[in-house]
Amino acid sequence: MKVAIYGQFYHQNSEKYVQQLLDALEERNIEVHIEENFLQIIRENEVIKKDYQKFKIFTQLDNSYDLFFSIGGDGTILKSINYVKDLKIPIVGINTGRLGFLATIQKEEIEQTIASILQKNYNISQRELLSIATSPKNESLSDVNFALNEIAISRKNTTSMITIKTWLDDKYLTAYWADGLIITTPTGSTGYSLSCGGPVITPETDAFALTPIAPHNLNARPLVVPKKTEIKLEVSGREEEYLVSLDSRLTTLTNDTTITIKKAPFTIGLVSLHEDSFIKTLRQKLLWGEDKRN
Numbered sequence: 001m002k003v004a005i006y007g008q009f010y011h012q013n014s015e016k017y018v019q020q021l022l023d024a025l026e027e028r029n030i031e032v033h034i035e036e037n038f039l040q041i042i043r044e045n046e047v048i049k050k051d052y053q054k055f056k057i058f059t060q061l062d063n064s065y066d067l068f069f070s071i072g073g074d075g076t077i078l079k080s081i082n083y084v085k086d087l088k089i090p091i092v093g094i095n096t097g098r099l100g101f102l103a104t105i106q107k108e109e110i111e112q113t114i115a116s117i118l119q120k121n122y123n124i125s126q127r128e129l130l131s132i133a134t135s136p137k138n139e140s141l142s143d144v145n146f147a148l149n150e151i152a153i154s155r156k157n158t159t160s161m162i163t164i165k166t167w168l169d170d171k172y173l174t175a176y177w178a179d180g181l182i183i184t185t186p187t188g189s190t191g192y193s194l195s196c197g198g199p200v201i202t203p204e205t206d207a208f209a210l211t212p213i214a215p216h217n218l219n220a221r222p223l224v225v226p227k228k229t230e231i232k233l234e235v236s237g238r239e240e241e242y243l244v245s246l247d248s249r250l251t252t253l254t255n256d257t258t259i260t261i262k263k264a265p266f267t268i269g270l271v272s273l274h275e276d277s278f279i280k281t282l283r284q285k286l287l288w289g290e291d292k293r294n
Contacts, residue, residue, distance in 0.1 A: 001118075002031040002064055004089070006080050007038050007071030007096075014096040015045045017107040018071055021094065024114040033065075035083070065089045067117070067271070073097025074191075077270075078247040081129075081148050086266035090124050092117070093270065101190045101285060104276050116273055123272050125203055127187045128227055129264035132246065140251040146264045147246040149188030153235060153259070154180030154213065154243045156252060161216055162237035168229050176220055180213035180243075183231060183261050188247075190282075198222045203278055208263075233259040 093103030164176040184193035186201035198211035
């Protein structure tokens with residue numbers, strides 16, 4: 001078995017769990033490749049002494065990798081897809097952060113997780129992504145033009161709202177007058193969109209959602225659309241530019257830019273153990289059923 005490892009030392013004591021993972025993999029003679037910057041951080045913290053092989057960018061990954069380990073929180077997984085892209089390498093998210101909707105494997109369970117994986121005792125959940133195209137073309141979106149959680153349009157350098165004209169499959173929907181608009185996948189429905197009043201969508205649902213950010217008109221509600229829908233947006237406002245975010249990546253577009261958003265041509269596989277499920281994660285992370293007044 002051949003695996004890749006990526007992480008960010010953002011969380012306290014995470015180096016301890018990195019060492020546990022490396023030890024568990026080495027004991028089982030699994031070939032390990034570590035992302036170059038992460039390997040440098042590991043060495044600076046003197047976590048490991050062995051000179052593991054390393055990779056720099058996604059072009060050094062190929063289909064020979066069996067798994068991609070992401071050590072951190074959900075944000076680390078969102079950055080991991082920049083390496084995995086369409087290579088169909090399943091991502092194992094080990095949560096050393098806080099919430100962990102995507103990184104569902106807890107840091108205290110590393111040894112048991114490796115054992116379960118070797119026994120093929122896991123599921124792979126295929127997650128849909130969104131892709132973005134612009135006219136005129138924007139170079140910053142030409143290479144990594146996809147998002148696992150959401151694509152968000154938001155105002156820039158102003159406290160005034162922006163107007164977002166929206167078409168669904170070339171049929172005019174409305175002009176949102178708001179701070180912005182979120183187009184979310186089922187995976188991202190428990191993130192930014194949820195905090196703006198959007199619906200929770202189970203990962204298997206063939207749908208995306210449009211969630212306005214602080215709309216001026218209170219009847220502007222979130223809308224769920226089939227995932228085959230092509231969404232076209234035109235933005236205007238007092239400023240000449242606005243922001244577009246693809247998960248954690250941010251770029252600036254001008255008001256004469258037309259945005260087209262649709263389902264990406266590939267999916268990302270997230271590994272979960274058999275005893276885990278999205279429903280169980282919802283109950284644990286959102287504390288459903290914990291209100292003792294019920």
